[in-house]
Every structure is written in C-alpha cells, then in structure tokens.
Amino acid sequence: MPDFQQTVGVVGAGTFGTAIANLLSRRxxxxxxxxxxxxxxxxxRERQNFGINLSPRINAIGNVQELVEKCTLxxxxxxxxxxxxxxxxxxxxxxPYHILIHGTKGFDVQGITPAQMDEGLLEPQHVSTMSQVITxxxxxxxxxxxxxxxxxxxxxxxxxxxxxxxSVYEEVIELGKKVLSSDAFHVFGNNDILGAExxxxxxxxxxxxxxxxxxxxxxxxxxxxxITRGLMEMARFGQAMGSTNSAFFGTAGIGDLVATATxxxxxxxxxxxxxxxxxxxxxxEATMPELAEGVRTLKxxxxxxxxxxxxxxxxxxxxxIVFDGYNIDKAIKFLITYPYDVDVDF
Ligand SMILES: NC(=O)C1=CN([C@@H]2O[C@H](COP(=O)(O)OP(=O)(O)OC[C@H]3O[C@@H](n4cnc5c(N)ncnc54)[C@H](O)[C@@H]3O)[C@@H](O)[C@H]2O)C=CC1
Ligand SMILES: O=C(CO)COP(=O)(O)O
Numbered sequence: 200m201p202d203f204q205q206t207v208g209v210v211g212a213g214t215f216g217t218a219i220a221n222l223l224s225r226r227x228x229x230x231x232x233x234x235x236x237x238x239x240x241x242x243x244r245e246r247q248n249f250g251i252n253l254s255p256r257i258n259a260i261g262n263v264q265e266l267v268e269k270c271t272l273x274x275x276x277x278x279x280x281x282x283x284x285x286x287x288x289x290x291x292x293x294x295p296y297h298i299l300i301h302g303t304k305g306f307d308v309q310g311i312t313p314a315q316m317d318e319g320l321l322e323p324q325h326v327s328t329m330s331q332v333i334t335x336x337x338x339x340x341x342x343x344x345x346x347x348x349x350x351x352x353x354x355x356x357x358x359x360x361x362x363x364x365x366s367v368y369e370e371v372i373e374l375g376k377k378v379l380s381s382d383a384f385h386v387f388g389n390n391d392i393l394g395a396e397x398x399x400x401x402x403x404x405x406x407x408x409x410x411x412x413x414x415x416x417x418x419x420x421x422x423x424x425x426i427t428r429g430l431m432e433m434a435r436f437g438q439a440m441g442s443t444n445s446a447f448f449g450t451a452g453i454g455d456l457v458a459t460a461t462x463x464x465x466x467x468x469x470x471x472x473x474x475x476x477x478x479x480x481x482x483x484e485a486t487m488p489e490l491a492e493g494v495r496t497l498k499x500x501x502x503x504x505x506x507x508x509x510x511x512x513x514x515x516x517x518x519x520i521v522f523d524g525y526n527i528d529k530a531i532k533f534l535i536t537y538p539y540d541v542d543v544d545f
Pocket of ligand 2: 347348349351403406455468491492
C-alpha cells in the first residue's frame with residue numbers, strides 16, 4: 200500500500216483523542232474535532248491541549264461536515280454514553296468509502312430506560328459495542344477499534360506502547376498500522392474485533408476493583424489475584440457475548456488490564472482508589488467531570504451477566520460496592536472465602 204497522504208480526522212478532543220492526534224501527526228495531517236467552539240479556538244491559538252504541545256500538523260475543527268468531507272479515515276474517540284449521538288451527527292455526511300477506527304472503551308445501551316434497566320430488564324438486544332453502533336447509525340462498513348494499554352497521559356508524554364486494531368477487514372488494519380505505527384507505538388492487528396472491544400471495556404471494571412484494593416492499603420498479592428480472577432471473568436463474559444478467548448490474552452486483554460489496573464493515571468483505577476479510601480460515590484462523581492467508563496460498564500455487565508446466568512463473583516461484589524454501598528471489607532472476605540475450586544477453569 201502506498202503512503203497515505205490524506206488528512207485524518209479525530210472526533211473528540213479529550214485526553215485520548217488528543218493522544219491519538221499526536222501519534223497520527225507523525226505521519227499525516229490531522230483534523231481534531233471538538234463540539235465545543237471555545238476548545239477549537241483555544242487549541243488553534245495556543246497549539247496545546249492538556250498542557251502538551253501539539254504538532255503543527257494538527258488543527259482543531261468544529262464543523263463535523265467539513266471534517267467528514269476532508270477525511271476518509273476517521274478515529275471517533277468520545278465516551279461511550281455520547282458515542283451514538285456522535286454517530287447520528289456524523290451519519291448524514293458519511294459515505295460507504297469512509298473508514299472509522301474508534302478508540303472508545305465501553306458499551307452503548309438503547310431501547311430501554313434506566314429505570315427498566317434497574318428493574319433487571321436489560322437484554323443483549325439492548326447492548327451494542329461501538330463498532331455495532333457505527334454500522335447501525337451510518338453507511339460505513341469498514342470499521343475497526345483501537346484497544347490496548349494506551350493510558351493517554353503516558354502517550355501524551357511520548358512514552359512508547361502498543362495497541363491492537365481489531366477489524367474483520369485487513370485493509371482497515373493495514374491502513375491503521377500505516378498511519379499510527381512509529382518507534383513509540385507498535386500496532387498489532389486482530390480480526391476478532393468483538394473480542395478486542397469487549398476486552399477494552401471489561402478491563403475497566405477490574406481496574407476499579409484494583410483501585411479499591413490499593414485505596415484500602417492492600418498489597419500486590421491480592422492485586423495479582425484480582426487481575427488473575429478478573430481476567431477469567433472477562434473471558435467468561437466475552438464467551439457469553441460471542442467472542443473467542445484469545446483477545447483476552449493479548450494486548451487488548453491482559454495488556455490493557457495490567458496497565459489500567461495498576462496505574463494512578465487511569466481514571467478507573469483512581470475512581471476505585473477513592474472508593475477504597477472511603478469516599479462516597481456522589482462525592483467522587485461531583486469531582487470527576489467525565490466519570491470513569493468502568494462505572495457504566497459495570498452496571499451493564501452485571502445486568503447482562505444476570506441475563507446469561509453467569510457467576511462472576513468479582514463483578515457481583517463490585518456492583519454491590521459501587522451501586523449499593525456494600526461494605527468493602529466484607530466484599531473482600533467474601534471473595535477470599537469464595538468456593539473457587541479450580542484454578543484455571545476454561
Ligand atoms: N484516557 C485514556 O487513557 C484512554 C481512554 N480511552 C477511551 O477513550 C474514550 C474517551 O476517553 P478520554 O479521551 O479519556 O475522555 P475525556 O473525558 O478526556 O474526553 C472526552 C471528550 O469527548 C467529548 N465528548 C463527549 N461527548 C461527546 C459527544 N457526544 N460529541 C462530541 N464530543 C463529545 C468531550 O467533550 C471530551 O472532549 C473513552 O471511551 C475511554 O475509555 C481509551 C484508551 C485510553
Ligand atoms: O483504557 C484505558 C487505558 O488503556 C483506561 O484509561 P482510563 O481508566 O483513564 O479511562
């Protein structure tokens with residue numbers, strides 16, 4: 200494939216969108232979309248975002264139609280609860296020749312009210328991954344996802360890491376590799392896009408748990424066990440949703456799980472850490488402008504696990520702690536004494 204010369208779009212000028220824009224700017228010109236006109240004006244004036252200097256190849260833009268007309272390849276990187284509305288905004292301008300590779304790690308819920316969900320009425324038909332939302336809301340078919348240990352703060356500092364582009368289309372993987380690969384960013388490809396998306400979303404739940412343990416002052420032994428058993432729960436849930444196990448044991452799974460579940464740069468870990476220190480959910484919510492994705496994912500996963508009749512004790516205890524105020528020390532005791540009888544059980 201010859202060098203890709205076109206301008207590439209990024210939708211969402213948050214920390215990860217900015218990190219992706221900076222990586223892309225090593226190879227291509229980038230248009231970074233923000234829905235906030237003040238953000239667009241500030242980025243273009245200051246040439247900085249989150250205190251990081253932006254490459255001269257990055258320009259902020261507030262007009263979605265212009266972005267879509269100028270860019271064939273677009274990276275949507277907005278939180279999962281705003282993803283569908285973002286796609287409905289882009290949808291009328293997108294054409295079948297567009298390629299979308301998203302970086303969002305969460306689930307979409309549609310066709311059920313929050314109250315109905317709380318009544319236990321959530322079913323798989325209500326839940327979509329972001330790639331599914333793209334194909335539901337737009338004519339674009341060549342879709343991929345980015346998933347891996349990609350803490351935005353580290354990428355913005357220029358630290359090296361790796362990612363996976365999940366897509367059933369080889370050309371999407373190849374194009375993603377072409378525009379993103381560098382000596383600071385290794386890009387793998389995997390045709391199991393569902394597995395990559397599920398792994399990226401589910402690991403945030405375990406990262407919350409790991410943060411709780413750390414906040415409680417507990418050490419590496421227990422953290423290691425949480426990660427080990429947490430990975431099993433992720434894979435088991437993934438199987439129920441139709442993915443293979445393999446994605447959970449690669450860069451998008453164990454790779455991202457270790458990074459997110461051990462880093463104070465992770466919002467999910469930090470959310471858990473603050474819970475573990477004894478802060479109340481409402482106080483944390485009030486001081487986290489964009490709440491950690493894992494909180495939403497935990498609720499959706501717990502309801503779907505009930506639907507599938509899965510036994511996921513860590514997910515269960517985290518749900519009890521986060522949404523019902525269950526005592527953390529009792530939850531830890533429950534898990535330590537849980538009748539796990541097999542070490543590797545899949
Ligand atoms: N921060 C990180 O280290 C990483 C984040 N991710 C994922 O990337 C996604 C975005 O995360 P961050 O950039 O960290 O979040 P952020 O909170 O820093 O930024 C989100 C951005 O999206 C914008 N936004 C929200 N709803 C929107 C909408 N409906 N239309 C247009 N823009 C909208 C917000 O204004 C904000 O600028 C999340 O799903 C997260 O899980 C993935 C890998 C690493
Ligand atoms: O996906 C992540 C890192 O790869 C998670 O980052 P956050 O916990 O900050 O959302």
